[in-house]
Amino acid sequence: MESKPMLLIVDDERPTREGLRAALEDRYDVYLAEDAATAMELLERERFDVVLTDFRLPKEDGMQLIARAKSLSRPPVCLLMTAYGSEDLAVEAMKRGADDYLAKGRLQIDELELRIAKALRTQQLETENQNLHRQLDDRFGLEQIVGKSPAMAEVFEIVRQVAPTPATVLIQGESGTGKELIAKAVHQLSPRARQPLVTVHCAALPAALLESELFGHEKGAFTGAHERRIGRFEQANGGSLFLDEIGEIDASTQVKLLRVLGERTFERVGSGKTIAVDVRLIAATNRNLVELVKAGQFREDLYFRLRVVELWLPPLRERPGDVPLLALHFLKEIAAAYGKPVREFTPDALQALLSYSWPANVRELRNAVEGAVALARGDKITRRELPPAVRGLGGGLTTSGARAPVDAAPQTVREAEKQLIIRALQETKGNRTLAAKKIGVGRRTLYRKLHEYHLDGL
Numbered sequence: 214m215e216s217k218p219m220l221l222i223v224d225d226e227r228p229t230r231e232g233l234r235a236a237l238e239d240r241y242d243v244y245l246a247e248d249a250a251t252a253m254e255l256l257e258r259e260r261f262d263v264v265l266t267d268f269r270l271p272k273e274d275g276m277q278l279i280a281r282a283k284s285l286s287r288p289p290v291c292l293l294m295t296a297y298g299s300e301d302l303a304v305e306a307m308k309r310g311a312d313d314y315l316a317k318g319r320l321q322i323d324e325l326e327l328r329i330a331k332a333l334r335t336q337q338l339e340t341e342n343q344n345l346h347r348q349l350d351d352r353f354g355l356e357q358i359v360g361k362s363p364a365m366a367e368v369f370e371i372v373r374q375v376a377p378t379p380a381t382v383l384i385q386g387e388s389g390t391g392k393e394l395i396a397k398a399v400h401q402l403s404p405r406a407r408q409p410l411v412t413v414h415c416a417a418l419p420a421a422l423l424e425s426e427l428f429g430h431e432k433g434a435f436t437g438a439h440e441r442r443i444g445r446f447e448q449a450n451g452g453s454l455f456l457d458e459i460g461e462i463d464a465s466t467q468v469k470l471l472r473v474l475g476e477r478t479f480e481r482v483g484s485g486k487t488i489a490v491d492v493r494l495i496a497a498t499n500r501n502l503v504e505l506v507k508a509g510q511f512r513e514d515l516y517f518r519l520r521v522v523e524l525w526l527p528p529l530r531e532r533p534g535d536v537p538l539l540a541l542h543f544l545k546e547i548a549a550a551y552g553k554p555v556r557e558f559t560p561d562a563l564q565a566l567l568s569y570s571w572p573a574n575v576r577e578l579r580n581a582v583e584g585a586v587a588l589a590r591g592d593k594i595t596r597r598e599l600p601p602a603v604r605g606l607g608g609g610l611t612t613s614g615a616r617a618p619v620d621a622a623p624q625t626v627r628e629a630e631k632q633l634i635i636r637a638l639q640e641t642k643g644n645r646t647l648a649a650k651k652i653g654v655g656r657r658t659l660y661r662k663l664h665e666y667h668l669d670g671l
């Protein structure tokens with residue numbers, strides 16, 4: 214059963230308070246206060262939906278009470294009552310935040326009920342509206358991702374196109390290139406944005422635990438399984454599941470994952486019952502999966518299932534044009550958070566940022582800027598405030614080892630493009646004009662690409 218809205222009645226005359234209580238307690242959970250101070254105490258302690266207050270109160274008046282009530286973090290709906298109607302007072306009350314104004318003398322109980330209900334409804338609509346706006350802001354998941362290099366523009370383009378589909382997305386790139394950010398954007402730009410995005414960091418868990426983390430387990434399934442546990446796949450039902458560092462999962466979990474990807478069904482550990490889920494899978498890794506497949510550490514069939522759409526995030530050193538943009542983006546964000554008036558980089562600081570190779574990519578750049586903002590004294594970041602490695606004084610990470618297979622990138626982007634074209638043609642039942650429109654290219658370009666990908670027959 215739904216609980217009744219909480220209503221606080223503030224009036225210094227006892228008969229009025231009690232009378233209103235008797236009239237409204239069917240529909241509301243009614244509390245009483247005889248002055249503004251008592252009312253504020255209650256308001257700070259409980260979460261009220263509505264305050265109905267008399268204007269004339271001892272000490273602080275009803276208008277002042279409303280002004281204070283409206284400054285609470287979750288302000289209640291406030292209605293002001295007066296003994297006699299006065300237009301000036303009504304205008305003033307609304308200015309101070311009252312949601313409605315009632316003249317007691319003429320007021321019928323059923324009208325009072327109606328006005329309260331209406332004010333509540335209006336507030337509810339406003340809240341819904343605000344939530345909607347917030348969701349819309351979040352929806353533009355790509356907006357906080359900075360980058361104008363052609364390589365990143367291509368990534369954004371693919372994200373925009375595949376996000377609305379249910380296709381599995383595999384994001385590859387060195388550590389710190391923004392894989393998690395892109396994974397979130399894919400979810401945010403999908404029709405599942407209002408459903409959960411559940412993340413599992415596969416490398417953080419030992420093999421035995423990962424399996425029950427993903428699929429859940431029944432009580433007593435293994436020593437230590439005291440309770441039944443719902444796995445991440447079930448939690449993500451209707452939404453997306455982000456498997457981060459998927460290159461780290463063990464052979465047995467790989468087999469199980471392969472099956473979920475194919476059939477969208479699985480069993481909890483220690484249970485024979487098959488569970489079906491509707492989950493969009495997003496995976497990321499900083500390992501080279503092709504190498505892992507070659508080395509026999511990653512199943513080839515799983516790799517193929519995962520890379521329905523493949524995204525490669527280029528290392529920062531391959532998109533130097535993004536460095537100043539990102540640096541300034543972080544500078545603004547961090548300076549605001551630190552409350553420091555730092556606005557820009559001196560030219561030689563920028564030069565140092567541009568000359569450095571950023572082996573740990575965007576994450577390293579962000580950390581460098583954060584440190585510099587912390588040290589900065591004026592409104593500019595100078596070279597002096599940058600980490601020694603960035604200033605060319607050594608002590609940084611090396612780029613060896615972490616290098617992603619760069620030359621594989623264009624090929625896989627092509628793969629993604631090919632997939633898009635196939636999908637567009639399927640969706641438009643082979644209508645090339647419509648398909649071209651869908652992909653956002655001209656008809657001629659589409660024909661050329663069909664030829665290039667040997668898809669002429671489609």
Ligand SMILES: Nc1ncnc2c1ncn2[C@@H]1O[C@H](COP(=O)(O)OP(=O)(O)OP(=O)(O)O)[C@@H](O)[C@H]1O
Pocket residue numbers: 357358359360386387388389390391392393394395498499539575576579
């Ligand atoms: N293009 C970008 N615009 C703005 N911020 C970015 C961008 N790319 C990365 N970042 C920021 O850099 C940091 C590292 O990004 P993220 O965690 O997504 O990297 P990752 O590829 O998942 O790294 P790892 O492989 O180590 O998990 C985060 O703070 C992220 O917000």
Ligand SMILES: [Mg+2]
Pocket residue numbers: 392393457
């Ligand atoms: Mg990550």
